[in-house]
Amino acid sequence: MTITQLKYVITVAESNSMNEAAGKLFISQPSLSAAIKELENEIGIELFRRTNRGITVTPEGKEFIGYAKQTVQQYELMEAKYVSKKELKKKFSVSTQHYAFAVNAFSEMVKQFGMDEYEFAIYETRTNDVIEDVKNFKSEIGILYLNDFNRNVLSKIFSENNLEFHPLLNCGIYAYMWKKHPLAKEKLVSLEQLNDYPCLAFDQGSNNSFYFAEEVLSTYEYKQLIRANDRATLLNLMVGLKGYTLCSGILCEDLNGSEYCAVKLDSDEVMTVGYLIRKGMNISPLGQKYLEEILKFKDKALI
Amino acid sequence: MTITQLKYVITVAESNSMNEAAGKLFISQPSLSAAIKELENEIGIELFRRTNRGITVTPEGKEFIGYAKQTVQQYELMEAKYVSKKELKKKFSVSTQHYAFAVNAFSEMVKQFGMDEYEFAIYETRTNDVIEDVKNFKSEIGILYLNDFNRNVLSKIFSENNLEFHPLLNCGIYAYMWKKHPLAKEKLVSLEQLNDYPCLAFDQGSNNSFYFAEEVLSTYEYKQLIRANDRATLLNLMVGLKGYTLCSGILCEDLNGSEYCAVKLDSDEVMTVGYLIRKGMNISPLGQKYLEEILKFKDKALI
């Protein structure tokens, strides 16, 4: 297992064929094929499925490539510092459920590190994709919540996939709605009161298991339920349909605007927002800063 | 720059001569000498000073080797997982000023990870060594405090050495003393009151700059000052001499025993305990856990 082989594997995985990858790597196709095969023999894992129409990455290959990327990145960091002496752009991505504060923390971090030396990405997406992104090394960190209802199921998924959940902040449940909503001035609202209005929820794609829902009380039977896949859409529906959504109560007026407000729900239920990482994986300085930024919402979470 | 070369460099740095290192690496001495020299030429840095009585590491070499250790460790992690398939023992060390809670957090972390898969080390030492240990990659994390007096000086040292300080907890200043000390029952003590008793301080070796002192009010002129280099010794002197020491007020009865108590000092001064890491360095899962454990003292710190 050499660094060269790892670099080759990564390039092949990003290509549609050995031929194409060989071109990118400026070596001949037989050399590349041999190098890959030698590695596969050494580790005893088939990384790519070869067909006459190109290659596909096997599931085990996907995991291996994840580790390979880490190792090569570390190596290239040294290479950049000591050999070529140019600054290598470090990468950082995060995948999150639909939380304005996760986006806010992200932009704060970006501001502090600057775009010159770093490459950033944030994916605001459905629960299952958050898990997948972290699993496949697409994102270093995933942001999602656990509560008493989904904790066991998600924890099992985490441990099966070598993932680790770390709590960041606990918060009560709030109904998020338009400022001019009839219930907006209440101190406390009950589910019965809310039942007169449509509940807005984030679409979770094909995986419509309750456990993947982003609404805290997914088991409750809502009279009216509307699904959306975009936070801005959802906000628009709050105004247009006098809808509401159940969430953490962590507000970011800067991002969602001051047109909305959160009213505490009459419920003892507590949700735990936390971060998901691959088990045994180091957290980069960028990741450290991002988590620090999220922790700044600890106070705001307990309005 | 190959992984092999990096491994060679690391072994040489841990040996007294090329010959000795060559033996450890099961290669001939000329091969090793050539490999090292080739690397030095490539990066344009002299890593080792050769004398007829062996080798010494240059300062630039020390830094390079630090990075090399990181990179090789990452590589060996993959190698262990995919090639040799035996679990590699991960290493974690921390250097800290004399804080019982730092030791306590350490032992909590060790308990949770278990000694089978990991290799641990904790160095309770003087301020300058904490900084040196982190700088030279001996410890991943250093624990020390900043206050208004030493902040500027230490911050400058940190940035000059590519180190980063992250605050963990703020605490007031307490006088730590024997439970049967005449002042032990007071709610609040002044420096004037304490002046009747010897002040106990940690010896900082040759570097006796005020800025490196572990006592919070190092500028104050103590009538009686006794230096020690061991926490247990200091505790004994508290009993024997009715001495006291100024500290954070974070107590760990489990470790120091219940024979001692902390009395709040009549002063607004606040000290910030935090951790020190190399700039741009990732934090390992062990380090993450350790910091989490220290943060659990956040409440105890504000008695």
Add this chain to the structure above:
DNA sequence: ATTTGTTATAGAATATAGCTATAACAAATG
């Protein structure tokens, strides 16, 4: 002066990585 340790150098043997040419195969194409 000799011995014993060190690092550095030279030249030969071996191992490795890459190349070209070609095979083997499957799907698209005329």
Add this chain to the structure above:
DNA sequence: CATTTGTTATAGCTATATTCTATAACAAAT
């Protein structure tokens, strides 16, 4: 249905790198 075009795999060769042994050069201890 043969041909073309894409794919990966194999064989044999060459240039390069790695590592060895033997030896030199040097300094300190004996």
